[in-house]
Each structure stands twice: as structure tokens, then as C-alpha cells.
Amino acid sequence: MEEAASTQNIVAKQLRFGQGRMKFVIGGLLIVAAIIYLIVSSTSAGAQYFLTVKEVLGRGQALAGKDVRLSGVVIGKTIQYDSSTLTIRFAVAHIPGDNSEIDKEGGIAAVLQKAASDPTLPRLQVVYKGVKPDLLKDQAQAIMTGRLGSDGVFYASDLLLKCPTRYQDAVPAQAGK
Secondary structure: OHHHHHHHHHHHHHHHHHHHHHHHHHHHHHHHHHHHHHHHHHHHHHOOOEEEHHHHHHHHHHHOOOOEEEEEEEEEEEEEEEOOOOEEEEEEEOOOOOHHHHHHOOOHHHHHHHHHHOOOOOEEEEEEEOOOOOOOOOOOEEEEEEEEOOOOOEEEEEEEEEOHHHHHHHHHHHHOO
């Protein structure tokens, strides 16, 4: 009888130990699942790729209301700034999105210069609210995040500019290719 009671105690201890271990396994799996969820959700939220002016104009209303990242070259003579409302209006011209195409055309400096002066390239009007950046000038490469309005205007919420003078030194070497 003592042997039966002893066996029952051993079995009961093993069951309690198994239940305790199971709690740790379930807790660990929940933590791992939460980490995976956070990684996937943050990656997909930040996964925006650049569209060119041609692509945005080509897709038109299919992009309306969706956040888009756009790249183009600033057309200097179109820049208008209203300091009372902090509203900037300007146009951007199409530049290729493919680096190999940019290299074929003589590099980024040549592409920016050509795009800013070629009236036949597709252009898109941009509206941005904020303080006028110092780098907002002719031939600056603009990278913008925003939405295409139903009026065909791109309403930028973020504006990043790359200074055109940064590429000036490279023009003579690239022009000789």
C-alpha cells in the first residue's frame, strides 16, 4: 500500500512538473510570436519604393489616396513659396529610376541637368507645407512621400532634397564618356 501511495506521489509530482514546463513553453511561444509580429508589421509599413514621375502619371487615379514615394528633379522657375501659409508649390520632372539607365545617360548630374531643362519630359505639380528648405532649387533631386490628389497634384508630407552642386564636379568626367 505504501508502494502504491509512493507511486501516486511520484506520478503527481511528474504531472505538476510537466504542467509547469508547459506554462514556460506556452509563454515562450507567445513571446516569439509577438516579436515576429512586430518585425513583420514594421517591415511592411516601412516598405515603400520609389516611383518615377512617369509611373505616377501612368497609374493616375489608381494611386489616389495611397501613400507613395516619388523621385524627380525640381524645376527651379516653378518654385512658389507663400511664407504666410508655409506652402511651397513647384514642379518636378521625370528622371529614370534605374541606376544603369542613369549611368548610360552620363551619370546623375547629367540626368538632373537634362531633365530640368527638357520641357518634353513628364512633369508633376507638387504642394508641400512647411518651411522652405535651403536646398530647394533648380536641378535638385527631390524625394517625396505623399499622396496624389484627385486634381492631379502630388501633396507631399515629407520632402528630402539632394543638392545639385554635389554632382557638379562629376559632370566633366561623365560628359567625356
